Amino acid sequence: MIGVAEDIIWWGEYIKNPKSQVLKSQTKFKAQRPKRKNKQVLDLIFALCFLLGFSVLVFLYIRCILVHLMNTTPPSRNKIFDFECRSRKFARDVRFFVEKVPYTISNKEYNKQLIRSSGSVGANYIEADEALSKKDCIKHMRIARKEAKESIHWLDLMDVGVNNDLLNEQSRLINESKELICILSAMIINLTQ
Secondary structure (H helix, E strand, O other): OHHHHHHHHHHHHHHHOOOOHHHHHHOOOOOOOOOOOOHHHHHHHHHHHHHHHHHHHHHHHHHHHHHHHHHOOOHHHOOOOOHHHHHHHHHHHHHHHHHHOOOOHHHHHHHHHHHHHHHHHHHHHHHHHOOOOHHHHHHHHHHHHHHHHHHHHHHHHOOOOOOHHHHHHHHHHHHHHHHHHHHHHHHHHHHHO
16 A cells, blocks of 8 residues: 555656656656556456446446336236225225215115225225134135125115216226125135135
């Protein structure tokens, strides 16, 4: 390290005053650096630093490419499947639907039952996901499927009148509940095999 420091000082003095007599007396040629004793070691250290820096740059470049590829999904797989989020969205949609339905004595009771059964689908799926045994998981999946069927029953009994928007929303929620039943049935079949 001392040799490198001496080189830096010498070059600094040479750049400031290239015609200095002190610097000329130290070297035979005009711009020749003083000779180092450990030139091979320093060259090896320089080569290792260069390779290390180059490999870090390559690593960062490859990492950026991989992060970009992981964050972009192919067009055929734009829809991410998460049953817990889907069942939660179903319960929220039912809640918003119930708020729009005309208030009658029969609808009042149906609303309560519908909100309970639609929320129970997601709650029982979470219980199944956190189950301690396979048997317990299957039991909670079946309860969730039963609650989805019950949601269809209450949605079907709901009196929405002649409002086309509410009729469309009612049929959409019934179809969503049927899809949840199909998904839960497939999960149950996969678990029992």
